[in-house]
Amino acid sequence: MHTKTIASIASGMGGGIGVIRISGDDAMTIAGKIFRKRSQIDLSSECEKEDVQSDDKFFEKTDTHTIHYGFIVDEGKVVDEVMVLVMKKPNSYTREDVIEIDSHGGPFIVKKILETVLKNGAALAEPGEFTKRAFFNGRIDLAQAEAVMKLISSENNYALDSALSQLEGNLSKYIEDIRQDILYDMGYIEAALDDPEHYDLGKFRFELRDKLERDKDKLNELVEHFDDGRMKSEGINTVIVGKPNAGKSSLMNLLLDEERAIVTNVAGTTRDILEERVKLGDVILNLVDTAGIHETDDVVENIGVNKAIEYADKCDFIIYVVDSSEKLDDADFQIIDILQQKKGVILMNKSDLNPVTTVNDIQKRLDWECITFSNETKQGMKELEDYVNNSFLDGDISFNDQVHLTGIRHKEAVMAAIESIDAVLQAIDDEMPEDFFTIDMMDAYKGLGLINGETASEDLVNKIFKEFCMGK
Numbered sequence: 001m002h003t004k005t006i007a008s009i010a011s012g013m014g015g016g017i018g019v020i021r022i023s024g025d026d027a028m029t030i031a032g033k034i035f036r037k038r039s040q041i042d043l044s045s046e047c048e049k050e051d052v053q054s055d056d057k058f059f060e061k062t063d064t065h066t067i068h069y070g071f072i073v074d075e076g077k078v079v080d081e082v083m084v085l086v087m088k089k090p091n092s093y094t095r096e097d098v099i100e101i102d103s104h105g106g107p108f109i110v111k112k113i114l115e116t117v118l119k120n121g122a123a124l125a126e127p128g129e130f131t132k133r134a135f136f137n138g139r140i141d142l143a144q145a146e147a148v149m150k151l152i153s154s155e156n157n158y159a160l161d162s163a164l165s166q167l168e169g170n171l172s173k174y175i176e177d178i179r180q181d182i183l184y185d186m187g188y189i190e191a192a193l194d195d196p197e198h199y200d201l202g203k204f205r206f207e208l209r210d211k212l213e214r215d216k217d218k219l220n221e222l223v224e225h226f227d228d229g230r231m232k233s234e235g236i237n238t239v240i241v242g243k244p245n246a247g248k249s250s251l252m253n254l255l256l257d258e259e260r261a262i263v264t265n266v267a268g269t270t271r272d273i274l275e276e277r278v279k280l281g282d283v284i285l286n287l288v289d290t291a292g293i294h295e296t297d298d299v300v301e302n303i304g305v306n307k308a309i310e311y312a313d314k315c316d317f318i319i320y321v322v323d324s325s326e327k328l329d330d331a332d333f334q335i336i337d338i339l340q341q342k343k344g345v346i347l348m349n350k351s352d353l354n355p356v357t358t359v360n361d362i363q364k365r366l367d368w369e370c371i372t373f374s375n376e377t378k379q380g381m382k383e384l385e386d387y388v389n390n391s392f393l394d395g396d397i398s399f400n401d402q403v404h405l406t407g408i409r410h411k412e413a414v415m416a417a418i419e420s421i422d423a424v425l426q427a428i429d430d431e432m433p434e435d436f437f438t439i440d441m442m443d444a445y446k447g448l449g450l451i452n453g454e455t456a457s458e459d460l461v462n463k464i465f466k467e468f469c470m471g472k
């Protein structure tokens with residue numbers, strides 16, 4: 001079958017060099033049509049010489065993995081001076097014939113070259129279409145394709161390392177080992193039911209029970225580390241709380257290093273929640289500034305207070321800002337009540353003023369780390385950074401021996417498989433006949449296949465690739 005040839009800009013816009021990528025059966029021919037060697041160009045007019053014919057077979061005749069210096073022309077006129085990379089199937093990213101044109105990096109030039117390529121027979125690639133082809137052509141599985149996206153969007157070492165591990169296929173292998181275990185045992189049960197004379201199901205159910213328990217432990221381990229991994233790579237959902245005027249918005253601005261939130265000496269300045277992403281050391285915080293929590297009759301402010309409480313309830317981490325230049329009051333006591341079962345840190349803010357509330361005053365009510373802090377003098381910034389980094393990045397995880405789920409889609413598939421395994425375990429305990437087991441075993445087998453894509457529907461696959469960026 002002749003595959004449609006696609007093209008797209010593969011580089012980020014701007015930068016010194018731009019990359020236009022072409023993939024498909026006509027990639028070589030299209031490139032041949034628009035490529036000229038230096039000797040074919042009249043440099044004084046920036047046009048091809050008069051008697052020059054395009055050599056459509058030029059790249060078909062070259063070896064794979066070779067680089068060619070020359071020019072791209074559009075209707076005889078030079079568009080840019082380029083390098084062309086040739087990768088012949090199956091030795092390419094998509095496993096199809098691939099041409100990459102390295103051009104000068106300006107956005108106008110890059111777009112013009114892409115237009116020239118499209119004019120000569122390629123179709124504009126959809127987001128993720130190159131990687132989708134790598135998937136359909138069997139070079140990578142679905143989890144690995146998703147890892148490519150994770151890799152591109154990673155913002156810290158943790159995200160990068162776990163994406164690389166997934167791209168290498170570590171998650172896929174972990175899941176596939178469990179699937180093969182289940183498949184083997186399903187096969188055994190069916191064979192034994194068909195041919196009871198040669199297969200003994202006598203003690204099999206006890207063996208099966210042990211095996212499934214082990215598989216379940218392995219899957220549970222993935223689920224247990226999921227939140228941890230999500231926080232490290234996508235950011236810790238962090239809410240700044242405190243009573244009005246404590247200095248919450250000032251802290252937001254200080255961490256962001258810009259005047260993002262409105263700060264005034266009027267209590268009740270912040271009404272709505274404000275979300276921003278900041279990096280503190282190697283930790284990413286998805287930071288939320290909230291309205292000061294206290295009793296109020298103001299309708300609008302009250303909505304803000306309720307939102308603050310709601311956010312504080314469902315976040316990963318709280319920064320509780322205390323105005324240490326004032327006595328703790330009812331508002332603080334109300335906040336401390338809300339925070340009891342949560343994870344967070346206390347900033348004893350306004351340390352540049354006369355301290356009235358001490359670390360001791362507060363720690364006897366809330367057993368959290370206390371940092372003496374000032375938005376004015378930046379006292380405590382280093383301690384805050386260290387505390388957050390130590391709390392969330394402790395015990396360097398070795399990626400060689402640990403596998404991580406990096407997406408909610410994977411977590412859901414694993415949890416569903418655990419449920420199916422539980423159903424089998426229950427059936428064993430209930431002394432049900434063996435053919436009952438296979439239904440749930442099949443569910444677990446198929447459910448886990450969603451992760452590497454073995455059992456993923458076309459809709460699911462399309463949905464995943466839609467999230468990709470252009471040119472990938």
Ligand SMILES: Nc1nc2c(c(=O)[nH]1)N(C=O)[C@@H](CNc1ccc(C(=O)N[C@@H](CCC(=O)O)C(=O)O)cc1)CN2
Binds near residue numbers: 087090091100139
């Ligand atoms: N110029 C360029 N740089 C790039 C990419 C690319 O596509 N082009 N990549 C794109 O993301 C990344 C590298 N990933 C790649 C993965 C596989 C193959 C590939 O050709 N694989 C073939 C053949 C391998 C071989 O020749 O030994 C294969 O596995 O069948 C290429 C790049 C980052 N850098």
Ligand SMILES: Nc1nc2c(ncn2[C@@H]2O[C@H](COP(=O)(O)OP(=O)(O)OP(=O)(O)O)[C@@H](O)[C@H]2O)c(=O)[nH]1
Binds near residue numbers: 250263269373
């Ligand atoms: N001296 C001193 N003043 C501070 C410090 N942090 C904040 N302030 C001042 O305290 C006042 C309130 O600061 P905000 O950051 O608006 O306080 P908030 O907690 O966001 O207040 P609401 O939004 O009303 O809940 C402003 O006048 C700030 O300049 C600090 O560390 N030292």
Ligand SMILES: [Mg+2]
Binds near residue numbers: 262269290292
């Ligand atoms: Mg505020």
